[in-house]
Amino acid sequence: MGQTLSEKILAHAAGQPVARPGEILTCRVDLALLLDSGGPRRIWPRLKELGTGVWDADRIVLCTDHFTPAVDAESAAILQLTREFAAEFGIRNFFDMRGIGHVLLAEQGLLQPGMFACGGDSHSSMGGAFGCFMAGFGAIEMTGVVVTGEIWIQVPETVQLNWSGRFGHGVVAKDIALFLCRELGMENGGRVIEYGGETVRAMSVWERMVLTNMAAELGAETGIVAADEVTLAALRAAGREPAAEALQWRGDADAAYLDVRNYAADDLVPQVAAPHSPANSGPVDSCDKVRIGQAYIGACVGAKLTDLHMVAEVLKGRKVANGSRLLVAPSSSAVMAQAAADGTLATISAAGAYILPTGCGACAALGAGVLAENEVCISSTNRNFKGRMGANSAQVYLASPYTVAASAVAGRIADPREFLA
Amino acid sequence: MKIISGRAFVFGDDINTDVMAPGLYFKAPMAEMARHCLEAVNPDFARQVQPGDLIVAGRNFGVGSAREQAALALTHLGVGAVLAVSFGRIFYRNALNFGLPALVFPGAGLIRAGDTLQLDPVTGRIERPATGESWTVQGLPVHLMAMIEAGGLMPWLKLRLAKEKT
Structure with missing residues (x-):
């Protein structure tokens, strides 16, 4: 065997x-x-x-x-x-x-x-x-x-x-x-x-x-x-x-x-995980009446250059909704440099987003962007445990960068496909 | 290892590392972090728990982060052992490495908050004297007994380094 x-x-x-x-x-x-x-x-x-x-x-x-x-x-x-x-x-x-x-x-x-x-x-x-x-x-x-x-x-x-x-x-x-x-x-x-x-x-x-x-x-x-x-x-x-034998590493x-x-993959629609567990997920339309205060793009999983490109694609020519805020913490200096060079940061900033320093940041309630009691946030991060991003009563929804950006524009959890040509 | 005897603090499924060691207190000394241990799910836990008391929980206890402070907050508060239907993998390893017995107990749901329990972590025998009931579960892993008997990973590393020198 x-x-x-x-x-x-x-x-x-x-x-x-x-x-x-x-x-x-x-x-x-x-x-x-x-x-x-x-x-x-x-x-x-x-x-x-x-x-x-x-x-x-x-x-x-x-x-x-x-x-x-x-x-x-x-x-x-x-x-x-x-x-x-x-x-x-x-x-x-x-x-x-x-x-x-x-x-x-x-x-x-x-x-x-x-x-x-x-x-x-x-x-x-x-x-x-x-x-x-x-x-x-x-x-x-x-x-x-x-x-x-x-x-x-x-x-x-x-x-x-x-x-x-x-x-x-x-x-x-x-x-x-x-x-x-x-x-x-x-x-x-x-x-x-x-x-x-x-x-x-x-x-x-x-x-x-x-x-x-x-x-x-x-x-x-x-x-x-x-x-x-x-x-x-x-x-x-x-x-x-790459090592010479790199491609030999595969299962028998x-x-x-x-x-x-x-x-x-053809059948999959955008997903959102509701508080307080990543397993509490479902199609985006299961949460689409939820108004959000904060939208957060950050962490290891959700603020790479590919993620910022998704955000910019949604935000191009649009504005973050009044009453909502979009915080973006690029995951590295190299991501920041590339996003600056290719115009991504300009698009994101022009929409009214707030650019944060690189780092793990608010994902684990360690950096800028921490949540107050009862605040509602949609985030491109990976965990929405109770208290993970700040106060115990804060409500964190997890989604893709596309969905987070669309929600920032709508002021409520939104299906990104409505914003993409 | 000696018999652990104490009251049961009962928790449900998926108790995660972040509620044991909240990120908001990461920079604070352990004494302060421990005061907030599990407060999101039981605000009285840190105040009420006594040395030797046991945590009895459902599935996936310690799911989440690698933060060892989750296990350390429990040992700081004097928790004697954790019995759960299943464990998050990093929490489980951290607990054993700190000498905190963590045993899989499929019957955890039979235990009520405040029950007095006695546990032999090596044989896996759990007793509830008030009702005369007992259960036998898988004891601590055999391949880790040398490390556990030494008192945890640090004392075991000391022994290993001393051996290498001679």
Whole structure:
């Protein structure tokens, strides 16, 4: 019997020929992503307590994104400590205030198909869009990774989701992700979600990253998309030559899947997840009477250049509704630069949107754009748990950048297809 | 590991990490964050919970973020163990790494708030003395017992590093 892509990667990382679901492996880590949130501020004191350093500075990528920019002495101190850690241990892949870590990994071409990678943040699954196995862990466990270069994994079952057909205009990967939260629920522990089919093959890596990012909301071990020419082109665009064997990292024809499901993209309509769960999703018209105060474009999942292009397409020649506000926090400096160069930022600003600094921002109630009691927000982010973006009674709806922009113009939750030619 | 004995605090399904460790208190010391632990779903929890008390919850307890403060807020408040129908994967690993027993208990729905429970986390035996009932669930994972017996990941790393030096 053959192996799935994830099984092959885990077997390789554990130095054995085969890995079967349920087996517990000790895997060697190819890359560890640390962020300012659960990174040095939590790990460095433990390294001091252990009297040790990091196992391999060149396999660590460190980014500041959760507490950027500093808004008070506490956040400034966290960023300062993060910088000191990078200097102390000689972390060359240190990206200070350049954007959100998960997006930077892609922009910098740091993920190769077949890699086994760990990140100190639940949305580390996003990296799986490059055909690697990348999963999120807590800072205590990342301490173990940083010290030993190893971590234990129970080999997950693989669930294969095949999407065929073409999206209608205004329907995107985020709509698939929200649809799947309802369809599969948020309790998919012990499973890897492998996304495939012609719809996924036709997506850019940036859209594939939306799917793997929100494997976290499915509660899965992680999400993954097998590498193809699109992946290799993205690596080359980032200035990295793909490894010679990159395309060999794929599941065997006779691999065993826990479940294989087929979906048609043609039938999908824009989705919205109502408070307070990503699984509380449905077609956009199920929420279309809801008036919104804030519309938010941000976070790892929802403020890449492709996302800003969707926003600008809706906003071109239109204005944000009176009584509503649109906040846009581009996910990286590179996104900001490209969006400035191609006119996207001008279109968005001309509509009356408020451009925020790059970073995780209001998604986790850490930066600008936090919500007051009872405020209603539609957001391109990935979680709408109670209190996630601020006050416990705030109502957060999740949607695609298209739908968020359309809602900002309408002042209520709106179907973006009404705004697209 | 010794027997854990305490009152049950009962929660439903999908209790997420953000309500255990709200982002608004991320920069505050743990003592302050812990005061707000679970307040969005039970405003009295942090005030009422006593050392050794147990959390009994439904499906997917700890779904969401990687923030280890979710598990740390519980240990800070003295929670003795978490019994749930199922767990969010990162929360589960964090809890065990901090020495907080987390056991899958399919019968969690049978427990009422305030019940006194006794738990042997190694054998997985759960008792409710008031009714004389008991349940046996899967104990702590065998492959992690060395780490758990050492007291968690940090003490285990200390042992490992000491061994490497000799």
